[in-house]
Amino acid sequence: MHPTLADDLFRLPQLLASTRDFAARELDGLAERPVAHAESAPQGAPLPAEGAGAEGALARFAERWAPGFSGSAGPRYLGFVTGGATPASVTGDWLTAVFDQNASGAAGSWAAALERETVAWLRELFGLGEAHSGAFVTGATVSNTVGLAIAREWLGERLGVDVSRDGAAALGPVDVLSGTPHSSVSKAMSVLGIGRGRLRTVPSLPGGREAVDVAALDAALAELGGRPAIVVANAGTVNTVDFDDLRAISALKERYDFWLHVDAAFGGFAALSPAYAHLVDGLDGADSVCVDLHKWLNVPYDAAVQFTRRRDLQVAVFHNASPYLGLPAGEPDFLHLTPENSRRLRALPAWFSLVAYGREGHREIVERNIALARRLGAAVDALPGLRLLAPVRLNVVCFTLADDPTPERVDALARAVADSGEAFLTPTVYGGVPGLRAAFSNWRTTDADTRRVVDVLAATAL
Numbered sequence: 232m233h234p235t236l237a238d239d240l241f242r243l244p245q246l247l248a249s250t251r252d253f254a255a256r257e258l259d260g261l262a263e264r265p266v267a268h269a270e271s272a273p274q275g276a277p278l279p280a281e282g283a284g285a286e287g288a289l290a291r292f293a294e295r296w297a298p299g300f301s302g303s304a305g306p307r308y309l310g311f312v313t314g315g316a317t318p319a320s321v322t323g324d325w326l327t328a329v330f331d332q333n334a335s336g337a338a339g340s341w342a343a344a345l346e347r348e349t350v351a352w353l354r355e356l357f358g359l360g361e362a363h364s365g366a367f368v369t370g371a372t373v374s375n376t377v378g379l380a381i382a383r384e385w386l387g388e389r390l391g392v393d394v395s396r397d398g399a400a401a402l403g404p405v406d407v408l409s410g411t412p413h414s415s416v417s418k419a420m421s422v423l424g425i426g427r428g429r430l431r432t433v434p435s436l437p438g439g440r441e442a443v444d445v446a447a448l449d450a451a452l453a454e455l456g457g458r459p460a461i462v463v464a465n466a467g468t469v470n471t472v473d474f475d476d477l478r479a480i481s482a483l484k485e486r487y488d489f490w491l492h493v494d495a496a497f498g499g500f501a502a503l504s505p506a507y508a509h510l511v512d513g514l515d516g517a518d519s520v521c522v523d524l525h526k527w528l529n530v531p532y533d534a535a536v537q538f539t540r541r542r543d544l545q546v547a548v549f550h551n552a553s554p555y556l557g558l559p560a561g562e563p564d565f566l567h568l569t570p571e572n573s574r575r576l577r578a579l580p581a582w583f584s585l586v587a588y589g590r591e592g593h594r595e596i597v598e599r600n601i602a603l604a605r606r607l608g609a610a611v612d613a614l615p616g617l618r619l620l621a622p623v624r625l626n627v628v629c630f631t632l633a634d635d636p637t638p639e640r641v642d643a644l645a646r647a648v649a650d651s652g653e654a655f656l657t658p659t660v661y662g663g664v665p666g667l668r669a670a671f672s673n674w675r676t677t678d679a680d681t682r683r684v685v686d687v688l689a690a691t692a693l
């Protein structure tokens with residue numbers, strides 16, 4: 232063994248203690264560190280020939296890189312839909328590395344069974360029935376990709392084509408219909424050989440809504456003349472957190488042949504709150520469902536879950552058995568269900584957080600975030616320099632400058648807010664108007680944080 236490696240093995244307990252102390256200091260200062268960094272990162276250093284040992288690497292990281300990391304895990308990073316990491320999920324994440332299990336299959340470890348337990352809890356949390364099975368993937372983009380891959384296989388079943396054997400081209404042109412899909416849906420279509428150009432955008436409800444007009448979807452399906460299709464319903468759009476009427480869309484299945492995929496990346500968490508659960512009413516009727524976990528469950532990157540009613544088709548797409556052995560029988564190992572073969576036990580951080588805080592603890596996070604978004608929305612509405620672009624439906628505030636909201640002026644506002652170090656918001660365009668989004672999904676965010684965001688907006692949006 233290399234002497235530095237042997238030394239690290241000998242001093243492992245001290246190394247873990249140093250790491251713990253460093254982590255505790257960083258997490259302790261998280262709420263006050265600058266939320267975003269404008270300075271450019273250091274130039275790449277040459278590959279070290281001689282190692283510095285793990286303590287040396289820790290010192291170098293602390294000195295050279297950590298100061299430039301954002302406070303995105305902290306309470307006033309409201310860009311994208313970000314979320315942080317609960318204390319229990321950090322514990323689970325550390326132990327994921329400590330145990331370093333390969334959760335591809337069941338052989339010799341209970342790790343895959345722990346993932347199954349976690350998936351069953353999540354299924355219950357989001358109000359899905361037992362007909363849905365699930366698996367962990369790295370994020371909502373991959374969850375959408377897996378859902379659409381199963382949809383593609385289903386189209387093959389309907390058309391008498393074996394897609395996993397003969398390829399997507401054997402299907403001919405595929406129709407994917409959606410109201411306001413996330414950009415990851417067209418990325419998935421590109422990956423899957425369906426083609427980005429096959430996305431047919433269906434009009435949304437009038438009045439600046441992002442929810443699909445179900446009558447327009449009905450008409451678009453009718454135009455297909457009986458050809459089976461894929462419908463992507465959106466449960467929580469990124470600009471205004473609008474929700475498609477999932478029950479009404481499911482009801483269209485009585486008349487049209489389509490696979491229903493629901494992108495509930497963060498909107499799925501409405502199910503945790505009795506006051507908002509109606510927004511995802513009908514989610515259980517979906518053929519496949521995407522929910523992100525590194526957003527509103529507040530577990531570290533990278534984690535999402537993918538649910539489907541047709542695990543047989545999922546196995547047809549993703550099975551990794553030798554062809555002459557046929558498809559796996561019984562409960563399939565995870566390597567037959569997801570794009571990965573070897574995979575980390577990314578269920579463990581979620582398992583820890585669900586055990587630590589339970590349904591009630593996670594409901595409190597969701598409801599507090601919603602209440603704070605409403606408070607910020609009311610405050611923005613009251614500021615003379617700003618106006619809301621849409622009502623605050625759940626956890627995102629979408630707003631712009633009251634006068635002359637050009638892209639340049641809105642970008643300048645986003646930059647001024649980020650440069651203050653107080654908050655981070657991301658620009659968007661809503662209804663053709665440039666604006667900003669403030670998305671609440673972090674377990675740490677308090678009323679006092681929200682007031683600080685209002686203060687920085689009041690000071691910069693003059």
Ligand SMILES: *Cc1c(COP(=O)(O)O)cnc(C)c1O
Pocket residue numbers: 312369370371372373375413415467468469494495496497523535
């Ligand atoms: C964030 C998001 C995605 C993509 O999620 P990643 O985890 O970044 O891959 C997809 N759909 C919706 C609605 C999202 O909010």
